Amino acid sequence: MRAKAVLITVMSLLAIGSISSASPDERGGGSRLDLVGKRGELRVCSTGDYRPFTYRDPGTGAWSGIDLDMAGDLAKRLGVRMTIVPTTWKTLVDDFRRRCDIAAGGVSITLERARHAFYTQAYVVDGKTPITRCENASRFRTLEQIDKPGVRAIVNPGGTNEQFARANLKQATIVAHPDNNTIFDEIVAGRVDLMITDAVETRWQAKLRPELCAVHPEKPFTFSEKAYLVPLGDVVFKHWVDQWLNLALHDGTYERISKPWLG
Incomplete structure (x- = not known):
């Protein structure tokens, strides 16, 4: 059963295009933990195109998903409001560093992203695997079966899916599709x-x-984990968010939020 979409105030990128997550005065000292409290707002970067973690309805603008509900719980625990900052997979790291306090929405842990941001502890273990029409499932069980001339593999540009496909498919045709909400159609x-x-x-x-x-x-095919991005170097904020996440994973919060999506 699809989780009920919740309308959330969205700050447009245009409105904050020239404003970083912390003002020059804010950057003078203190952890993001203090800055978020003073600002009264937790800014969350999310792509809105990766269900069940993040989704923005193109018709209504309503946001929903496991990680957005989790970010809402985080904001509540901090005693502040949550504002979602729309981003894309290509611009995720740059937008996060300039505009957000946390990035959420099924973000895979990669060494490249770890150059620019801290990760929280992982909350999902995952990996890359195929999805196809059911009548073709037996044809595409291995990379050897997939990587053949005439096979068309679709990717959403800029993320770990495209990176995996381009690293492993040399004979199959890779088709880029910019809209991850319609890619499965x-x-x-x-x-x-x-x-x-x-x-x-x-x-x-x-x-x-x-x-x-x-x-x-x-x-x-692979091993990966999902976590939230938090500012590089801010061990105080990372520690606090890690403690929040650890409690949420063990006190029933994450199970309650994810169950409508994952069963």
């Missing part, structure tokens, strides 16, 4: 053959679209 329509993405996303999309099947999501 391309597979349903037969315009492409498959997508390799995070196992948790394949499970969710297979629930939404009965024509599609997740291929061995229990045994993905």
Whole structure:
């Protein structure tokens, strides 16, 4: 059952394009933990195109998803309001560093991102696996089966899905599709053959679209983890957010929030 979408005040990128997460006075000292409290606002970067973690309805502008509800809980614990700052996978790190206090929405841990931001502790173990039309599931179980001339693999540009595809598919055709909210419709329509993405996303999309099947999501090709981005070097803020997340993972908060999406 899809979680109920909640309308959340969104700060447009235009409105804050020239404003960093902390003003020059704020950057003079103190942790982001103090700055967020003084500002009365937690700014959350999110892409809005990666269910079940983050989704922005193109018709209503309503945001929903596991990580947005979690970020809302974080803001509540901090005693501040939450403001979502829309971003894209290509600009995620830059937007986070300039505009946000935390980035949330199914963000995979990568060494490249870790050059520019701290990660919280991980909250999901995941990995890359195929999703295809159900009648083709037996054809695309291995990378050897997928990486053949004539096979069309679709990717969303700028993220770990594209990186994995370009690193592993040398003979198959890689098709870039800019809208991650409609990318699975391309597979349903037969315009492409498959997508390799995070196992948790394949499970969710297979629930939404009965024509599609997740291929061995229990045994993905890779190992990865998901976490939240927090400012590089701010150990006080990272420690506090880690403690919040650890409690949420063990006191039923995360289970309550994620259950409507993941069952």
